[in-house]
Amino acid sequence: xxxSEAARALxxxxxxxxxxxxxxxxxxxxxxxxxxxxQQRLGxxxxxxxxHIGNLVSCKLVTQKREGRVLRCTVNYTKMNALVAxxxxxxxxxxxxx
Amino acid sequence: xxxSEAARALxxxxxxxxxxxxxxxxxxxxxxxxxxxxQQRLGxxxxxxxxHIGNLVSCKLVTQKREGRVLRCTVNYTKMNALVAxxxxxxxxxxxxx
DNA sequence: TAGTTATTTCGAATAAACTAGAAATAACGA
DNA sequence: TCGTTATTTCTAGTTTATTCGAAATAACTA
Numbered sequence: 001x002x003x004s005e006a007a008r009a010l011x012x013x014x015x016x017x018x019x020x021x022x023x024x025x026x027x028x029x030x031x032x033x034x035x036x037x038x039q040q041r042l043g044x045x046x047x048x049x050x051x052h053i054g055n056l057v058s059c060k061l062v063t064q065k066r067e068g069r070v071l072r073c074t075v076n077y078t079k080m081n082a083l084v085a086x087x088x089x090x091x092x093x094x095x096x097x098x
Numbered sequence: 099x100x101x102s103e104a105a106r107a108l109x110x111x112x113x114x115x116x117x118x119x120x121x122x123x124x125x126x127x128x129x130x131x132x133x134x135x136x137q138q139r140l141g142x143x144x145x146x147x148x149x150h151i152g153n154l155v156s157c158k159l160v161t162q163k164r165e166g167r168v169l170r171c172t173v174n175y176t177k178m179n180a181l182v183a184x185x186x187x188x189x190x191x192x193x194x195x196x
Numbered sequence: 197t198a199g200t201t202a203t204t205t206c207g208a209a210t211a212a213a214c215t216a217g218a219a220a221t222a223a224c225g226a
Numbered sequence: 227t228c229g230t231t232a233t234t235t236c237t238a239g240t241t242t243a244t245t246c247g248a249a250a251t252a253a254c255t256a
C-alpha cells in the first residue's frame with residue numbers, strides 16, 4: 001500500500017461523522033446497511049450523509065450495491081485490514097526489531 | 099476509547115506529511131529520533147515539521163523528551179495499538195459475529 | 197404514466213488546515 | 227556572556243473541508 005493511499009483512507013476515517021458511519025457498518029458486518037438505515041441510526045441530513053459515504057467509497061473503505069430502491073453499504077474488510085497492517089508494519093526495523 | 103479521540107488520532111495520521119513522520123518513527127522503534135534527524139530524512143522546512151509533530155503529540159500518538167539541545171520524538175505504541183483495536187472492535191456484533 | 201420512496205448532485209456559506217519565512221526561545225560550549 | 231545549534235512560535239496567504247437546503251435522478255408500485 002502506498003503512503004498516499006493510506007493517508008487518504010486515514011483522512012477519511014479522521015472525521016467524526018465518517019468514523020461513526022464506518023463503525024456502524026463494521027458492527028453491521030458482511031450484510032452492511034442501506035443508506036436510509038444509516039440515516040435513521042445516525043440522524044444526519046441526507047445530503048451530508050451522502051457526501052460522507054461518497055468519501056468513504058472513493059477511498060474504498062466502503063462499497064455500495066444497489067438493491068432496487070435501496071443502496072446497501074458494506075465495509076471493505078480487505079481494505080480495512082490492509083490499512084491497519086500498514087500502520088504497524090516494519091515496526092522497529094531501523095532499530096533491529098522490537 | 100471515545101470516538102472523538104479516535105477520530106482526532108486518525109485525522110492526525112490522515113495527512114501524508116504527518117503519516118510520513120509517524121511511519122519513520124515507527125520504523126525507528128523505541129529509541130525514536132530527534133526532530134532534526136526527522137528533518138534530515140524527510141526534507142521538510144523546520145516550522146512545518148514542528149507544526150506537524152505538535153499535532154501528533156497533541157493527540158498522543160507521539161511523545162517528546164528533551165535531551166540537551168535535542169528533542170527526541172517517539173511513537174506512543176500504546177496509543178497506536180489502541181487506535182488499531184478501536185477500528186476493528188465489535189466487528190459484526192450486530193450480525194451475530196463474524 | 198403518475199405518484200412515492202430512496203438517494204445523489206448542486207450550490208453557496210462558513211470554518212479549518214497547510215505551508216513556510218522570519219523572529220523568538222532553549223541549551224549548550226568557549 | 228557570546229556564539230552556535232536545535233526547535234518553536236508567530237503570522238499570513240492559500241487551499242481544502244464541512245454543512246445542508248433545494249432540486250435532480252433512480253427505481254419501484256398502482
